[in-house]
Amino acid sequence: MSDQALLAGTRRFALKAMLATGGVLAFNIEFAAAQGKRATAAASKLTAYVQLNADNSVTITSKNPEIGQGVKAMLPMLIAEELDVAWSAVRVEQAVADQAKFGEQFAGGSMSTPMNWMPMRQAGATARAMIVAAAAKQWSAPVAELTTANGEVIHAATGRRAPYVALAQAAAKEAVPAVETLTLKDPAKFAIIGRPVRGPDTPAIVAGKPLFGIDTQLPGMVHAALVTAPVRGALLRSHDAAKALALPGVRKVLVLRQLGEADGLVDALAVVADSWWTANEARKVLVAEWDNGGREQHSDAAFAAAAKAAFAGKPAAAVAAKGDANAALKGAAKVVKAQYTYPFIAHATLEPQNCTALFKDGKLEIWAPSQMPDEGLKLVAKALGLETSAITVNLTRIGGGFGRRLQNDYMVFAATIARDMPGIPVKLIYDRDEDFKLDFFRAGGFHQFEAGLDAAGKLVAFRDHLVTFGAGGQPGRGAELPADLFPANVVANADLGMTVLESNLPLGWLRAPASNTLAFATQGFLDEVASASGKTLPALMLELLGDARIVAAAKLPGVPDAFQPPPFDTGRAAGVVREVLKIAKWGDKPLKGRGFGFYFSHLGYFAVVADCTAGADGAVRVTKIWVAGDIGSTIINPLNAEQQIRGAMIDGMGHVISGLKVPITGGQVQVANYDTYTLPRIDVVPPIEISMVKTDNPPTGLGEPAMPPAIAAIANAISSLTGKRVRSLPYEA
Amino acid sequence: MKTVLKVNGQSREVDVPADKPLLWVLREDLGYVGPKFGCGQGLCGACTVLMDGQAIRACLTTLDTVGAAAITTIEGVAASPVGKKVSDAWIDIDVPQCGYCQAGQIMSAVALLESNPAPKDDEIDAAMAGNLCRCGTYHRIRDAIRQASGGANV
Numbered sequence: 026m027s028d029q030a031l032l033a034g035t036r037r038f039a040l041k042a043m044l045a046t047g048g049v050l051a052f053n054i055e056f057a058a059a060q061g062k063r064a065t066a067a068a069s070k071l072t073a074y075v076q077l078n079a080d081n082s083v084t085i086t087s088k089n090p091e092i093g094q095g096v097k098a099m100l101p102m103l104i105a106e107e108l109d110v111a112w113s114a115v116r117v118e119q120a121v122a123d124q125a126k127f128g129e130q131f132a133g134g135s136m137s138t139p140m141n142w143m144p145m146r147q148a149g150a151t152a153r154a155m156i157v158a159a160a161a162k163q164w165s166a167p168v169a170e171l172t173t174a175n176g177e178v179i180h181a182a183t184g185r186r187a188p189y190v191a192l193a194q195a196a197a198k199e200a201v202p203a204v205e206t207l208t209l210k211d212p213a214k215f216a217i218i219g220r221p222v223r224g225p226d227t228p229a230i231v232a233g234k235p236l237f238g239i240d241t242q243l244p245g246m247v248h249a250a251l252v253t254a255p256v257r258g259a260l261l262r263s264h265d266a267a268k269a270l271a272l273p274g275v276r277k278v279l280v281l282r283q284l285g286e287a288d289g290l291v292d293a294l295a296v297v298a299d300s301w302w303t304a305n306e307a308r309k310v311l312v313a314e315w316d317n318g319g320r321e322q323h324s325d326a327a328f329a330a331a332a333k334a335a336f337a338g339k340p341a342a343a344v345a346a347k348g349d350a351n352a353a354l355k356g357a358a359k360v361v362k363a364q365y366t367y368p369f370i371a372h373a374t375l376e377p378q379n380c381t382a383l384f385k386d387g388k389l390e391i392w393a394p395s396q397m398p399d400e401g402l403k404l405v406a407k408a409l410g411l412e413t414s415a416i417t418v419n420l421t422r423i424g425g426g427f428g429r430r431l432q433n434d435y436m437v438f439a440a441t442i443a444r445d446m447p448g449i450p451v452k453l454i455y456d457r458d459e460d461f462k463l464d465f466f467r468a469g470g471f472h473q474f475e476a477g478l479d480a481a482g483k484l485v486a487f488r489d490h491l492v493t494f495g496a497g498g499q500p501g502r503g504a505e506l507p508a509d510l511f512p513a514n515v516v517a518n519a520d521l522g523m524t525v526l527e528s529n530l531p532l533g534w535l536r537a538p539a540s541n542t543l544a545f546a547t548q549g550f551l552d553e554v555a556s557a558s559g560k561t562l563p564a565l566m567l568e569l570l571g572d573a574r575i576v577a578a579a580k581l582p583g584v585p586d587a588f589q590p591p592p593f594d595t596g597r598a599a600g601v602v603r604e605v606l607k608i609a610k611w612g613d614k615p616l617k618g619r620g621f622g623f624y625f626s627h628l629g630y631f632a633v634v635a636d637c638t639a640g641a642d643g644a645v646r647v648t649k650i651w652v653a654g655d656i657g658s659t660i661i662n663p664l665n666a667e668q669q670i671r672g673a674m675i676d677g678m679g680h681v682i683s684g685l686k687v688p689i690t691g692g693q694v695q696v697a698n699y700d701t702y703t704l705p706r707i708d709v710v711p712p713i714e715i716s717m718v719k720t721d722n723p724p725t726g727l728g729e730p731a732m733p734p735a736i737a738a739i740a741n742a743i744s745s746l747t748g749k750r751v752r753s754l755p756y757e758a
Numbered sequence: 759m760k761t762v763l764k765v766n767g768q769s770r771e772v773d774v775p776a777d778k779p780l781l782w783v784l785r786e787d788l789g790y791v792g793p794k795f796g797c798g799q800g801l802c803g804a805c806t807v808l809m810d811g812q813a814i815r816a817c818l819t820t821l822d823t824v825g826a827a828a829i830t831t832i833e834g835v836a837a838s839p840v841g842k843k844v845s846d847a848w849i850d851i852d853v854p855q856c857g858y859c860q861a862g863q864i865m866s867a868v869a870l871l872e873s874n875p876a877p878k879d880d881e882i883d884a885a886m887a888g889n890l891c892r893c894g895t896y897h898r899i900r901d902a903i904r905q906a907s908g909g910a911n912v
Contacts, residue, residue, distance in 0.1 A: 093856025093893045223852040230857035231848045233792020233832030237858060240791040248786075273775075300774075302782035305798075375796050375804060375858045375892045424794070424858030425892045457797050664852055668895060672855060675894030699801040699890060707896040708883040 069193035072201065073126045074104055074145075075152035077193035081176065083110050088120040088127040089137050090396050091226070092426030094728040095665035096137045098222045100145050102661060106217040107149030107210060110176040110189070117225040122398035122418035130420075132396040133431050133534065135627035135726030138661065142724055150207040158202075159195035160187060212659065221664035226422060238394030238421040241381040243450035247276060248301035249442050251459050252294040252308045256692040258529045259315040261292035269307040274299040278311065281441055284408060285434035288496070289465055289531030295442050297451065305456050320529040320692040325368070325469075328689075331526050332471035332492040336364070340490045340522025342498060345508035345579060348518030350477075353486035357477030361557050365546040367754040368686040369469040371694070372535055373702055376424020377460040380435040382443035383450040389416045389443065393436050394423040401433030405440045427676075428503075428534035432465045458697040465533025466687060466694075468494040468504040470542055474550045477518070482558035484569065486518040489547075494532060495525040503538030507590065509578040511547060511625070514593060515569050529692050536676060537729040540626035544733030545680070545740055545754060548622045552741045553750060562621045562741065563632075564613055566602050570595040593625055597655050600718050601632040604653035608716050609634040618746040622737025629730025630655040630718075633674070633738035636711075637746050643758060645682055645743055650674050650713045654731055657724035660717055669727040671713050677735025678705045681743070684755045761821055765790065766834025772821075780824055781805045781816035784831060792832035792861045796890070803889030806862035807831050813869035832861035840871050840906070847902040855893035863889045867903050876907050 068084070070076040076084040085101040085108075101117045120127050129140060153173060160178040161168045164185055172179050179186045189196075212218075229236055254261070266278035281293040294311055298304035335341070354360055381392040389411060395401045398418045406413045423430060439453040455463060470493045477486035489510065495501040506523045513519035535541065548562065555565035573596025580589055602623055606612075611619065611634060623632045634651040652670055660666045679685045684703040688695040696702040740751040759776040762769050765788060772787045784790040784807070793816050796804035800815040807816045808830035835841035844867050854860045863886065870877055870885040877885065882903050891899065 091856075093854075095855070223849070224854060224857075226857065227849055227852055227854055230854045230860050231832075231845050231864065232836070233790070233861050235791045237794075239795065242789070242791065300778070300782060300786050302778055302786070373892065375794075375802060375856070375890065377795065423856060425856045427892075454795070457799070668852075668855055668893075668898065671897055672894035675896065698799055699797050700799070704890055704892060705894065705896075706887045706890065707899060708887045710894070710896040713897070 069197040071152045071155050071197055072148065074148040075108060077189050077196070079190060081188050081190045082114050082116055083108065083176070083189070084116045084118050086118050086120045086127070088130050090130070090132040090398065090420050090423055090426070091119070092132050092396060092423040092430070094132060094137070094426070094669065094726070095224065095662060096132065097225050098665060099661050100137065100141055101225070102217050102222055103141065103145035104149035106215055107146045108153050109173040112217050112222060114176055119420050122402055122420060124399050130399060131431070132426055133428065135629070135729040138724055138726040139628060146209055147204055147207055150209055151201060154202045154207060155199040156189050156192050156196040158199045159192045163192070163195065218661050219659060219663070222662050223664065236422040237376055237424050238381070238392060239376055239379045239424070239454060241392040241421065241452060243381065243383065246381070246450040246452055247297050247299060247446065248304050249295050249297045249439070249451050249453040250301060250304040250308050250456060251438065251453065252296070252311055252313060253291050253459060253462055254315040255462070256315065256317045256320045256529065257462060257531070257694070258291060258320055259317045261294070262314040262316045264294055264314065265312040266294070268310040268312070269296055272303065272307050272310070274303040275307050279442060279445055281438060284437050284441060286404065286432050286465070286531065289432070289434060291463070293438065295438065295453070297442060297446070301452070301454050308456070317692060323528045323530070323692045324690045325688055328469060328526060328528070335492045335524040336471070336473045336490060341524040342522060344506050344521040344523055345513060346520050350486050350488050350518045350520035353518035354475055354477040354488065357486060358480040359478040359557055361476045361478070361554050363474050363550055363553055363750070363752060365472040365474070365549060365752045367469055367542050367545060369530060369689060370467045370535065370680070370685045371461055371464045371687050371696065371702060372427040372429035372533070373461070373699070373704065374425035374427060374429050377455045377457060378429070378435040378463065379452065379454040380439035381450060381452040382439040384440070384443040384446070385448050387415060389440055390419070391416065391436060391440060392419045392421055393433070394421050394430060395433050395436060396423070396426045396428070396430040397433065401436040404433050405436050408437045409440055409444055427536045428538065429464065431534055434463060461687070461694055461696050461698070461702065465502070465531045467535035467541070468501055468532045470494065470504065472546045472550070476550070476554045478554070478558050482560070484512065484516055484554060484565070487513050487516045488520045489513070491523040493523055493525055494528055496527055498525050500525055501532030503534045504532055505539055507539065509576070509590060509593065510543065511593070512551065512569050514576050514578070515595070530689065530694070537626050537732045540624055540729070540733040541680065541736060544622060544624040544737045548624070548734070548737035549740055549744070549751065552620070552744065561613060561615050563602055563606055563611070566623055567599055570599040570602070573599065591628055597630045597720055597722070598623065598625060600720065601630045601653040601655050604716050604718050605632040605634050605651050608653065608714055609651040615745060618742055620738045620740065620742030620745055622734035622741060624730070624733035624737065626733055627730040628656070628725035629727065631731045631734045633734040635735070635738040635742040637739065637742040639746065645746065645756065645758070646709065647678055647682065647711045647739055647742070649711050650735070650738070652713065652715045652731060653718060654715070655718040655720050656727060656730070657722040658719055659724040661724060666727050667715060670715050670731045673729070673731035674713050674735045675705050675710055677732050678709065678739060680736045680754055681739040681756050683709070686755055759822065763788070763824060763829060764826065765829045766831060767837065774821065776822035777820045779817050780807070780819040780821060780829070783821055784816060790831045790833050794858055794861060796859070801890070802859070803862040803866060804859050806865040806889065808865055808869060811869065811872055813866045832864060835864060835868055838868070841868050843906040844868050844871065844902070847906040851898050851902045851905065853895050853898040853902050855895050859889060859891045863891065863899055867899070867906070871903065871907055877903065
């Protein structure tokens with residue numbers, strides 16, 4: 026997955042091929058994976074994904090990084106279903122990074138489900154076909170007469186049956202069948218897909234076993250901690266490491282220059298010691314002088330002033346226009362105008378960024394909690410001047426992703442330190458303050474909206490000027506304004522434009538990129554528009570959505586067809602709006618303290634209703650959340666799905682009421698730990714009621730699409746409660 | 759400083775500085791990587807272990823303050839009846855998402871149930887509010903504590 030493709034696709038990933046063929050996705054996986062094909066007495070590896078073990082268990086390889094989104098159950102479930110084995114017989118093994126063998130391996134854009142729904146089922150069916158072919162030969166029976174069930178091949182005509190393991194050695198010698206020859210199960214007969222499955226790692230997590238990147242332990246390992254400039258991007262002018270080097274246990278202090286991701290290069294000092302605690306203590310006595318190079322000019326106040334100036338004029342770039350927004354606004358019976366803003370925020374994964382690397386005999390081995398390991402491998406190869414074939418990346422379990430680990434800076438730093446110490450494994454861990462400083466931030470931004478209503482109260486014009494962040498006039502990761510922004514895509518006259526500001530803070534994708542800000546701003550503004558026309562927001566939404574129809578999205582330039590934004594199905598959208606109104610028992614009257622939000626992202630349609638009250642201390646509390654979602658025909662693992670949606674609601678609460686904000690002054694981020702970067706805790710979490718609407722569409726992922734409407738619904742609920750419109754995040758009383 | 763620590767019922771000798779936090783002694787010197795580093799300031803609870811049955815933040819507890827106290831980590835928590843019940847409930851309900859905070863959550867839950875075998879919902883929230891879960895598994899944390907306490911799994 027290239028950076029560009031993910032940038033385009035992560036917001037609302039589309040697979041035209043998949044949609045066109047009802048789920049059959051042209052996705053090249055070489056199931057033969059010759060390098061994985063081998064048979065031993067103990068186990069027979071049929072393909073890169075399936076190994077039959079002597080004890081009749083099956084080892085299934087899970088290719089994508091597990092960040093808590095549940096792929097380590099979900100992907101193997103798809104394989105096991107079509108392989109036709111009992112889930113209890115499945116052992117799950119994490120793949121190493123090897124895209125030639127496994128196809129795309131990344132955790133982003135809620136894409137693991139849509140990209141793998143068919144390929145992983147095909148992977149299971151491939152192995153099953155090889156086993157059946159082997160049985161057909163042994164029994165001299167036609168393949169067509171053989172069936173499988175629960176890990177056995179059965180020939181009803183003769184009453185013969187054999188467990189897969191008895192056929193394993195022969196099956197491993199079978200040719201891998203062409204994908205077109207495979208027969209997939211009738212979904213009505215699914216025995217694993219659609220049933221609750223626990224995380225394969227849950228017992229090991231509960232036992233405290235080493236699973237995460239930070240748990241990597243290798244003989245003779247040393248530990249590294251980083252010091253970077255307070256002002257992001259500042260260059261190291263001089264340093265004095267004498268005091269640090271004098272501490273017992275400190276091995277060395279390395280100067281790292283201009284390393285990391287291309288758009289977030291930093292200078293750093295790396296302290297290497299026998300213990301990470303020692304290395305981290307030594308950071309405190311390092312003396313470093315930094316050259317800020319003017320970066321200290323960047324601040325929230327400067328951003329706000331630049332936005333104000335931009336709003337006084339025209340957007341620097343047009344994004345989309347249809348009809349005649351100027352004329353429609355001039356002729357409108359009523360015009361609603363408002364500005365919305367949201368801050369820079371950080372990912373704050375609980376497992377800090379870390380990476381272990383060993384450079385030995387010209388080869389580099391890496392253990393990395395990365396969401397996009399193949400990109401990391403290439404980045405390291407480039408930075409160190411190594412061939413990609415000289416680098417192995419092991420995928421560890423990941424203590425939270427949220428998009429932070431789509432960037433691979435920590436891999437470059439760890440690899441660079443390791444190359445300096447051949448034969449010695451090095452584990453680098455960012456201290457929490459460095460983890461905040463070195464984030465790739467969700468960009469702040471500013472919207473100026475105008476809406477025109479006709480005499481009947483109908484929305485006839487919509488204008489949005491987004492002041493966002495990026496470089497060279499191009500918005501950074503997750504900071505874009507999509508041409509098909511709702512409601513611009515459904516009103517007669519629309520005008521979208523943007524102005525891109527620059528800062529010293531590199532930008533990164535954060536859970537539901539772009540959508541997590543656009544939902545807040547657009548659904549908040551539409552709530553105002555609804556009020557102005559005497560309606561509730563859900564009533565306005567149903568009016569705008571109208572009859573069920575497909576609204577095509579404008580093509581993104583320079584993006585392959587498979588990654589173009591998907592069309593918007595107003596029928597599916599209206600379906601979840603109606604469903605959430607039903608479960609929340611909400612009629613057509615506004616209720617004080619109740620808010621609504623809808624959003625479509627990552628191929629998922631979600632509508633949320635939130636209730637809030639003011640507590641005795643005056644602080645706002647969310648008291649109940651209702652969610653309705655449509656992610657297609659199938660909820661692959663309902664046990665995990667429930668938790669993904671709950672987690673998305675709670676994360677949404679963080680954006681609005683817990684206080685997620687990275688203040689910037691003097692080019693420096695003004696948060697360093699969880700005391701000032703406050704995430705939701707257990708004592709603020711309300712009951713959450715979920716209803717899923719199933720429609721005849723290929724299933725998509727759940728890591729992201731439920732969150733954007735939660736942010737909107739909670740903000741709108743607070744506006745309703747206080748009577749004062751929430752136009753800035755986070756909410757401050 | 760040579761120190762004999764009592765961890766999960768075993769005596770283990772270490773020779774490290776007196777001010778080294780227990781978290782890093784456990785993780786680096788004794789191989790107990792279950793307790794996690796999250797914030798280093800007692801703000802997230804990922805490093806929570808039991809010291810003579812009390813939930814403490816191992817990242818703030820220096821070695822010299824441990825003395826002869828019995829330390830229990832996630833690796834040894836299931837040896838006690840309450841610890842076993844909590845661990846079983848955590849698996850049965852499938853609490854973890856990413857799983858990084860869960861060792862700390864379980865240790866705090868065990869300390870709660872040891873002192874209050876049938877906590878009310880607000881008592882669960884109060885006892886667990888020091889443990890951050892970035893994924894938001896809080897509903898299941900409550901459910902697992904209720905189940906382990908013998909109450910209804912709502």
